[in-house]
Amino acid sequence: MAQKPLTKTQLVAALAEGADMDKKSAGAALDALIKIITDEVSGGGAVTLPGIGKVYCRERPERMVRNPATGEQIKKDADKVVKVTIAKALKDSVNG
Incomplete structure (x- = not known):
């Protein structure tokens, strides 16, 4: 658990x-x-946390999405999302 x-x-x-x-x-x-x-x-910058990873902002282009309730196609405007890339050292400590 x-x-x-x-x-x-x-x-x-x-x-x-x-x-x-x-x-x-x-x-x-x-x-x-x-x-x-x-x-x-x-x-719009990025921050690297040594041993943890890199936190940065990424732009997503305009795209078509589907409403799961109705199946209707909707145009979603471009937006930004925060991403985190995990450092290899942290991945290795968790897996090994």
Whole structure:
């Protein structure tokens, strides 16, 4: 059975313990990291997190999609999606 993902509180506590700092500083560091990644990716850039992967924004072209309820074809406008490419080191640690 799969474990539940870490909550932000649990992540801050683990970060504080691992970096030997108080929880308030760890929470501020995590919030700053989230803001940096959000600003960079929303501006069209990419962020590489060593050992974890690369977070980037990709544009999807306009395309035709199907409404599953009615089967009707609908034109979907071009949009942007956030993608994450996982680092090989992380894949290897999970699989091996």
